[in-house]
Amino acid sequence: MTVRLLRAADLALVCPMKEAIDAVAAGFASLSAGRATVPVRLSVPLTDGVALTMPAALDGAPCYSVKVVAVAPGNVQLGRPTVTATVLLGDAVTGELLAIIDGAALTALRTGAAGGVAARELSRPDATRAAVFGAGAQARSQLLALRSVRDIQEVRVVTRDPAHAAAFREWASGEPALADLAIHPSSPHDAVGAADIVVTATTSRTPVFDGRSLRAGAHVTAVGSFTPETRELDDETLRGARIVVDQRAASLAEAGELRGLSEGDLVELGEIVAGQVPGRESATQRTVFKSVGNAIQDLVVAARAFERARERGIGEELAFP
Numbered sequence: 001m002t003v004r005l006l007r008a009a010d011l012a013l014v015c016p017m018k019e020a021i022d023a024v025a026a027g028f029a030s031l032s033a034g035r036a037t038v039p040v041r042l043s044v045p046l047t048d049g050v051a052l053t054m055p056a057a058l059d060g061a062p063c064y065s066v067k068v069v070a071v072a073p074g075n076v077q078l079g080r081p082t083v084t085a086t087v088l089l090g091d092a093v094t095g096e097l098l099a100i101i102d103g104a105a106l107t108a109l110r111t112g113a114a115g116g117v118a119a120r121e122l123s124r125p126d127a128t129r130a131a132v133f134g135a136g137a138q139a140r141s142q143l144l145a146l147r148s149v150r151d152i153q154e155v156r157v158v159t160r161d162p163a164h165a166a167a168f169r170e171w172a173s174g175e176p177a178l179a180d181l182a183i184h185p186s187s188p189h190d191a192v193g194a195a196d197i198v199v200t201a202t203t204s205r206t207p208v209f210d211g212r213s214l215r216a217g218a219h220v221t222a223v224g225s226f227t228p229e230t231r232e233l234d235d236e237t238l239r240g241a242r243i244v245v246d247q248r249a250a251s252l253a254e255a256g257e258l259r260g261l262s263e264g265d266l267v268e269l270g271e272i273v274a275g276q277v278p279g280r281e282s283a284t285q286r287t288v289f290k291s292v293g294n295a296i297q298d299l300v301v302a303a304r305a306f307e308r309a310r311e312r313g314i315g316e317e318l319a320f321p
Contacts, residue, residue: 003097003320006305008105010315014308017144017177020113020301021120025273027058027300028117031247032270035059036296040250048074050227056295057092063306064092065299067103073203082136082203083107089302097320099306103298104137106305110297112141114246114269115221118289119197120149121272121279122244123219127196128153131186133208133232135159135168138201138223146197147177156186156194158208189213200224200232211236216284222257226292231256233288241286244269244279246294254292 006014015023030036037057043050049072057064069085076082085103090096119127127150132139135157146152155172159165165185172178192198192213200208202224211234214220220241222232238257245251248263258266269289272279280287309315 001096001320002317004099004306004309005316005318006099006101006309007315008102010309011102011105011109011305014312014314015109015301015305017109017112017116017148019304020109021116021145021148023300023304024110024113024297025117027296028114028246028268028270029274030058030270031294031296032268032274032276038247038250038295040253041295046070046072048072054293054295054298056299058296058299061299061303062092063089063098063299063303065089065295065302067107067295067298069103069107087298087302089306099302099309099315100318101302101305106298106302107293108137108141110301111138111223111291111293112145113301114291114297115142115199115223115289116145116149117273118221118244118269118291119146119219121269122242122287122289123150123197124217124280124283125150127219129195130155130197130199131158131191131195132156132199132201133158133188133191134201134224135164136201139168139199140171142199142201142221142223143172144175144177146199147181150197152181152197154182154184156184156191158186158188158191197221202232204232205230207234207237208232209237210234211239214286216286218286219280220286220288221291222288223291223293225256226254228254228256228259233257233290238288241288242267242281244272244287244289246291246297250294251290251292255290257290
């Protein structure tokens, strides 16, 4: 028996962002239709951070997946990644292991893709200016996804360290999809005040901008916080907005921004994708996509990547066990 090992570079070859966006959109629709089995993630505390397990299965799908991810904020001081993860993809009939995939790269890709689906369904079609809070892998993936679905021409990036903004700009200059994009470091107030789309992808435990700075009709995607004790968005950002989530139960259990809200206050992105409920209802409506991440995203992107990799002979085949 062999298992295919897919590293980050392999994943980039076999699953470009546009394909990931389509896969995640279909996954969310299946999730909202009740065709997916996705337990609320199990978490255990680390010395400085948290470790999580995220399994998923889909009715009729050939594969299941399990992701193990650790978030250790203190790694920044050690010069190591804040997020480390591994995704295991298995045969849904035999249970046998099919692939081991770089989970950090897959998480960035599928989270970016979710933001892309949300922007496609919720942002104004004429959106051209974005604000991005954060400059790490998640922020970069979100920007690639935005550019896949909207004609973004200008980005204002907000970081705690100016060097991170400079690194973000240098990275973008080397990405063919972003080559003509104007990127400027900015203050939170100026970034939000000029933006049609705002993305927060930080490790902040408290709101990163004042919601009163948002323009009418702005769309906000928040992907950084994922525990009840943390939040990137303030109450003003949510007030009067159409609030969209990956899954109601998981979001209410895990998102600090949503404390005090009920299921009736939320719309699932999959319901919008499937046409069951409308997305944006007016040009001036504020829309917010609060994502805590869902294992269905891992499954659909991992399965697509594995199939493409097997067809094209990409990745390393390992004898296992």
